[in-house]
Amino acid sequence: MTVNSLHYHYDVPGDDFTRAGVASGAVKQILKQLGLNPETVRKMSIALYEAEINMVIHGGGGVIDIDIDDDKIVALVSDQGPGIEDLDLAMQEGWSTASEQERNLGFGAGMGLPNMKKYSDELEINSEVGVGTSVKITVNIEKSGEQRD
């Protein structure tokens, strides 16, 4: 596959749980249409959905920018929400600040950040309390037949 860097931008509204996942779904469609390895598509879809849903629940919405080139997909997910006070704590499985309402919807398992880490090849998180959070997810594009770990 030859791609000369594709770019996509999405605005994600905050606190609208019914729309959470719309951008991730659209990105998944694009990746599938590009004919990428299904596991590569799945990895980015899962990591991006977790980032998107976190931005909706905690960040008041924000923006997603996707760059695709020959060997990797990079998603930059940024909000201007409250920020993450203790990133080490937030990375722990099971730790969550989701509300009762969000938990009733099936969220708040405390797996969002761990899932992002698990399914990305590189994960970079920058967060400042009172300013916002940006998450950069990189998934390498595996060529067909290439072995995974």
Added chain:
Amino acid sequence: MKVKELCEKLGWETVFGDGENEITGGIYCCDLLSIVMGRAPAGSLWITVMANVNAMAVATLADTACVVLAENMRMDEEAAAGAEKGNVTVLCSGKPVFETAAEAAKLLELI
């Protein structure tokens, strides 16, 4: 085995979708969406009582073979629209999660 074949044999209801996906990832039972997202195998038969639009998004993005709603749970309009958009096959079983999983596991010869 295809989803529709299993559904027919077990007498479950097809709520949405064509059931054409093959079940290649076994059976996965859980209601917390981030756990499902992180751990449900691709191609799995996902059994849950979570019948909302976010569950449909998770099924779409995590590539489960289908969603089986246990306990006769019903989708609302938003969830139905989400299933349609993601082309998710949704089945409904009147039994609890464990019994639903057990009868599917027997048919799939997992136990």
